Amino acid sequence: MLSLSRSLRSSLPKAARLNCPRYITTQSSSTTPSSSETTTSRTASFGFKTVPEESKESLVKDVFDSVASSYDLMNDATSLGVHRLWKDSYVSALKPGRKGPMRCIDVAGGTGDIALRILDYARENYADRETSVAVVDINAQMLKEGFRRFKKTMYHNTPQISFHEANAQALPSEVFPDNTFDLYTIAFGIRNCTSIPSVLEEAHRVLKPGGTFACLEFSRVNNPLLSTLYDQYSFTMIPLLGTILAGDRDSYQYLVESIRKFPPQPEFAKMIREAGFATGDDVDGGAWQDMWGGIACVHKGVKL
Numbered sequence: 001m002l003s004l005s006r007s008l009r010s011s012l013p014k015a016a017r018l019n020c021p022r023y024i025t026t027q028s029s030s031t032t033p034s035s036s037e038t039t040t041s042r043t044a045s046f047g048f049k050t051v052p053e054e055s056k057e058s059l060v061k062d063v064f065d066s067v068a069s070s071y072d073l074m075n076d077a078t079s080l081g082v083h084r085l086w087k088d089s090y091v092s093a094l095k096p097g098r099k100g101p102m103r104c105i106d107v108a109g110g111t112g113d114i115a116l117r118i119l120d121y122a123r124e125n126y127a128d129r130e131t132s133v134a135v136v137d138i139n140a141q142m143l144k145e146g147f148r149r150f151k152k153t154m155y156h157n158t159p160q161i162s163f164h165e166a167n168a169q170a171l172p173s174e175v176f177p178d179n180t181f182d183l184y185t186i187a188f189g190i191r192n193c194t195s196i197p198s199v200l201e202e203a204h205r206v207l208k209p210g211g212t213f214a215c216l217e218f219s220r221v222n223n224p225l226l227s228t229l230y231d232q233y234s235f236t237m238i239p240l241l242g243t244i245l246a247g248d249r250d251s252y253q254y255l256v257e258s259i260r261k262f263p264p265q266p267e268f269a270k271m272i273r274e275a276g277f278a279t280g281d282d283v284d285g286g287a288w289q290d291m292w293g294g295i296a297c298v299h300k301g302v303k304l
């Protein structure tokens, strides 16, 4: 039996609570600790800091708890609106709905930016009102913002959209069985997860054979001049904007640092293949597609 999480239930208005239960499921991320979570000696990066692996998840949760209410505004401010272009291009290249209605899962979906684009794309281009997206995020506050936003759309209260509080590394199999989805998206989320291989393993499990894994993430800029300019902008302006607009320098400092800790394009492509996906060759335009010189990048894989 699916139920509303306590945090989501208490944070939603009463009417929403009555309307949304069948669309929101939950999983406690700590119910099935992985072997790594039980080992205290292992470490993970949290931005430029090294922290015990088991504490990264709650530190990341704190960041997104803190930024949730200002997340959309801050995304526009820090990227000067460019994140919208990247997301538009990411979704339109996937052509959701082209071959008929699709079952999609958008993991680390936050406030629903990608889900909304998938549904709009399918409807506007293929008159498709059956494609559906399950938005999954570990953070109830981010989901709450997404739920509130979808209330203003035609998708609210339809089977096309659902919100689920769960960890990308351990999707609850009773809600997300094996071989279920045609498309798995994850945008600007995977670098925040403690174990990238576990996320990829879960993506592989829930996709149908032939299904597509598509990840949009900040990546490695190879042009030295662009890289210097980008470093200067991101390490000075983004934490400053975080302070001014969101009153939170530390969270934005973490977000910038976490980008630099993410594996470069070929290394991430290798991890995708190791999880059982087929990718293109290890070149830009093959296994990945750089955007803006690698500031952002889309990696794709097909489940064999």
Ligand SMILES: C[S@@+](CC[C@H](N)C(=O)[O-])C[C@H]1O[C@@H](n2cnc3c(N)ncnc32)[C@H](O)[C@@H]1O
Binding pocket: 060, 064, 107, 108, 109, 110, 111, 112, 113, 114, 136, 137, 138, 139, 142, 166, 167, 168, 169, 186, 187, 188, 189, 192, 193, 194
């Ligand atoms: C930068 S936001 C991206 C949100 C959205 N995909 C977008 O592009 O606007 C990263 C999201 O990843 C979520 N997240 C971090 N770790 C996660 C995990 N282990 N499982 C699921 N979601 C996670 C955060 O709560 C946050 O909502």
